[in-house]
Amino acid sequence: xxxxxxxxxxxxxxxxxxxxxxxxxxxxxxxxxxxxxxxxxxxxxxxxxxxxxxxxxxxxxxxxxxxxxxxxxxxxxxxxxxxxxxxxxxxxxxxxxxxxxxxxxxxxxxxxxxxxxxxxxxxxxxxxxxxxxxxxxxxxxxxxxxxxxxxxxxxxxxxxxxxxxxxxxxxxxxxxxxxxxxxxxxxxxxxxxxxxxxxxxxxxxxxxxxxxxxxxxxxxxxxxxxxxxxxxxxxxxxxxxxxxxxxxxxxxxxxxxxxxxxxxxxxxxxxxxxxxxxxxxxxxxxxxxxxxxxxxxxxxxxxxxxxxxxxxxxxxxxxxxxxxxxxxxxxxxxxxxxxxxxxxxxxxxxxxxxxxxxxxxxxxxx
Amino acid sequence: xxxxxxxxxxxxxxxxxxxxxxxxxxxxxxxxxxxxxxxxxxxxxxxxxxxxxxxxxxxxxxxxxxxxxxxxxxxxxxxxxxxxxxxxxxxxxxxxxxxxxxxxxxxxxxxxxxxxxxxxxxxxxxxxxxxxxxxxxxxxxxxxxxxxxxxxxxxxxxxxxxxxxxxxxxxxxxxxxxxxxxxxxxxxxxxxxxxxxxxxxxxxxxxxxxxxxxxxxxxxxxxxxxxxxxxxxxxxxxxxxxxxxxxxxxxxxxxxxxxxxxxxxxxxxxxxxxxxxxxxxxxxxxxxxxxxxxxxxxxxxxxxxxxxxxxxxxxxxxxxxxxxxxxxxxxxxxxxxxxxxxxxxxxxxxxxxxxxxxxxxxxxxxxxxx
Numbered sequence: 001x002x003x004x005x006x007x008x009x010x011x012x013x014x015x016x017x018x019x020x021x022x023x024x025x026x027x028x029x030x031x032x033x034x035x036x037x038x039x040x041x042x043x044x045x046x047x048x049x050x051x052x053x054x055x056x057x058x059x060x061x062x063x064x065x066x067x068x069x070x071x072x073x074x075x076x077x078x079x080x081x082x083x084x085x086x087x088x089x090x091x092x093x094x095x096x097x098x099x100x101x102x103x104x105x106x107x108x109x110x111x112x113x114x115x116x117x118x119x120x121x122x123x124x125x126x127x128x129x130x131x132x133x134x135x136x137x138x139x140x141x142x143x144x145x146x147x148x149x150x151x152x153x154x155x156x157x158x159x160x161x162x163x164x165x166x167x168x169x170x171x172x173x174x175x176x177x178x179x180x181x182x183x184x185x186x187x188x189x190x191x192x193x194x195x196x197x198x199x200x201x202x203x204x205x206x207x208x209x210x211x212x213x214x215x216x217x218x219x220x221x222x223x224x225x226x227x228x229x230x231x232x233x234x235x236x237x238x239x240x241x242x243x244x245x246x247x248x249x250x251x252x253x254x255x256x257x258x259x260x261x262x263x264x265x266x267x268x269x270x271x272x273x274x275x276x277x278x279x280x281x282x283x284x285x286x287x288x289x290x291x292x293x294x295x296x297x298x299x300x301x302x303x304x305x306x307x308x309x310x311x312x313x314x315x316x317x318x319x320x321x322x323x324x325x326x327x328x329x330x331x332x333x334x335x336x337x338x339x340x341x342x343x344x345x346x347x348x349x350x351x352x353x354x355x356x357x358x359x360x361x362x363x364x365x366x
Numbered sequence: 367x368x369x370x371x372x373x374x375x376x377x378x379x380x381x382x383x384x385x386x387x388x389x390x391x392x393x394x395x396x397x398x399x400x401x402x403x404x405x406x407x408x409x410x411x412x413x414x415x416x417x418x419x420x421x422x423x424x425x426x427x428x429x430x431x432x433x434x435x436x437x438x439x440x441x442x443x444x445x446x447x448x449x450x451x452x453x454x455x456x457x458x459x460x461x462x463x464x465x466x467x468x469x470x471x472x473x474x475x476x477x478x479x480x481x482x483x484x485x486x487x488x489x490x491x492x493x494x495x496x497x498x499x500x501x502x503x504x505x506x507x508x509x510x511x512x513x514x515x516x517x518x519x520x521x522x523x524x525x526x527x528x529x530x531x532x533x534x535x536x537x538x539x540x541x542x543x544x545x546x547x548x549x550x551x552x553x554x555x556x557x558x559x560x561x562x563x564x565x566x567x568x569x570x571x572x573x574x575x576x577x578x579x580x581x582x583x584x585x586x587x588x589x590x591x592x593x594x595x596x597x598x599x600x601x602x603x604x605x606x607x608x609x610x611x612x613x614x615x616x617x618x619x620x621x622x623x624x625x626x627x628x629x630x631x632x633x634x635x636x637x638x639x640x641x642x643x644x645x646x647x648x649x650x651x652x653x654x655x656x657x658x659x660x661x662x663x664x665x666x667x668x669x670x671x672x673x674x675x676x677x678x679x680x681x682x683x684x685x686x687x688x689x690x691x692x693x694x695x696x697x698x699x700x701x702x703x704x705x706x707x708x709x710x711x712x713x714x715x716x717x718x719x720x721x722x723x724x725x726x727x728x729x730x731x732x733x734x735x736x
Binding site for chain 1: 494495496501554556557560561562564567568569571574575580582669708712717718719722723724727730731733734735
């Protein structure tokens with residue numbers, strides 16, 4: 001990858017080395033102010049697209065609703081109107097969940113990819129999905145909780161417990177939680193839990209049936225309580241991610257160079273693990289394991305913005321919900337009036353985009 | 367034939383390194399035995415730790431194998447097992463040991479070794495400990511093919527194997543061609559592989575959800591990988607394919623090391639990087655394909671075996687033969703546990719992830735304590 005150091009006077013309050021932009025993305029002779037303008041325009045465009053998708057998400061479905069009716073449902077609610085009830089009780093929670101979970105999956109993916117310096121890492125690599133799935137399996141298979149609403153807390157608890165275990169294993173030893181050790185302990189622990197989990201599900205048809213639904217991931221059928229439950233965790237996680245973005249730029253250089261530059265590696269890593277656990281744990285608990293958002297969006301955003309985390313994180317917050325909402329809306333349309341889960345459609349929309357971008361752009365590593 | 371043996375003080379540890387003299391051979395910090403044949407025209411270097419580890423791995427596999435041949439619904443004393451293998455036991459015992467249990471044991475070892483090898487190839491190619499045939503979409507493709515055959519045509523063993531092979535090979539080829547853009551750069555290959563795998567994974571999840579519960583569960587059991595009901599008629603094709611692929615791989619092993627240095631460095635040292643990568647990938651996919659056709663996509667061995675081998679041999683990178691031996695031991699052990707540990711026959715894939723994962727965790731923890 002051809003990289004070039006771009007001088008950015010006064011642009012770096014944290015005192016970190018000047019950001020690095022791939023030359024391919026930089027118009028020849030463009031000044032820094034022009035560049036900044038370009039990026040602001042791109043950011044505004046993503047925000048506009050996101051708003052459009054939010055509106056479409058309110059209007060489209062088995063019972064299409066006019067724009068004016070949707071507006072009334074939000075601001076002049078009439079509890080007798082069936083259409084208002086559809087908007088308030090089904091479409092609004094669904095759209096909010098898409099926004100929150102999309103951002104959460106995307107940002108946790110971006111964080112984990114840069115912290116482990118591994119482009120293959122998805123939010124599940126620290127054991128989030130395995131933990132959530134394992135606890136849901138236990139809840140259904142051993143304790144007989146069949147209600148979907150009880151799965152939320154089991155999944156969240158599992159995600160947090162297993163991520164902490166992975167970090168505990170990965171951070172033992174003199175070097176602490178190096179990227180490779182974190183990834184490998186996540187893989188190992190996920191495998192053990194996955195093995196035990198599938199021996200339970202393969203012997204218990206009821207548990208198998210619940211798990212095959214849960215493991216797809218969907219935004220449908222979640223009420224506003226689910227949104228209210230996970231929102232604080234996700235918002236806190238997002239704020240934390242924006243705050244640690246500058247130190248991630250240093251971590252991305254590798255362990256030794258970042259230590260030489262005086263970065264506090266251990267603190268950054270612990271903050272990353274906390275943020276990923278909250279974001280991916282809460283989102284997985286609410287919507288099921290839709291890992292592809294976190295795997296793909298950071299790659300695409302990185303090609304748009306260059307490798308500076310202070311831009312990648314905000315762009316990811318805007319772009320990931322676009323993918324998830326687009327998938328959810330498409331899922332409502334393809335089998336009209338039936339539905340296809342967002343977890344399935346995400347990959348079907350995202351994969352061709354990812355492949356096309358990988359072919360066109362000079363793909364850049366982390 | 368002359369054999370030379372060099373013993374150097376190892377640079378590791380607290381012991382101060384021996385003062386360098388300009389007469390002796392270079393000390394790389396590992397004991398190395400060199401075997402010179404044909405008056406020095408052919409020489410082989412053996413890393414002693416790898417050699418000893420390999421022997422220990424083989425002995426452990428043989429022990430587990432003996433126990434595995436002895437145990438079952440009809441337990442046979444170990445002495446009778448050896449007699450049966452010699453051909454001096456009664457017909458009943460011979461039939462149980464040689465015709466029922468031996469093919470399964472042989473397949474467990476061979477398939478495990480094949481998975482270990484293919485994992486080592488892909489981890490070396492991608493220079494990534496998460497590298498495995500999965501990254502070019504092979505596993506997702508095989509599962510899609512098998513699911514299609516099982517759910518739509520309700521096929522049997524051979525139909526499923528054929529469907530899986532077709533699915534996997536088509537997917538791998540598609541990923542390679544989609545990523546090929548003036549050379550299949552490793553990173554682009556990984557990204558395209560992620561995309562296609564995710565797409566097929568979603569398709570698989572959807573097919574499993576749509577299917578009848580009973581059919582879906584039997585598909586999931588195939589998806590976990592199982593050695594149940596395999597006999598000698600499945601051993602011979604596997605053995606033949608391995609006999610074709612493994613020699614090719616041993617020739618490619620050295621240039622593979624050079625490719626690990628990165629495309630530029632490899633090309634400047636005379637390696638045709640794209641061609642070598644394609645050949646290595648074909649070998650890796652073929653090895654996985656054999657396993658998938660015979661027993662379904664057994665998870666985790668190709669991921670864990672190279673990493674476990676690296677840690678027990680303390681080599682700097684992934685190594686082919688130790689990875690194969692670890693893979694063989696892992697699958698043999700897992701298959702014994704899958705058959706006998708819990709009273710019910712579980713798919714071996716469920717056991718490989720549990721046993722391999724636990725051992726891997728223990729290795730990571732032990733490594734941390736040093």
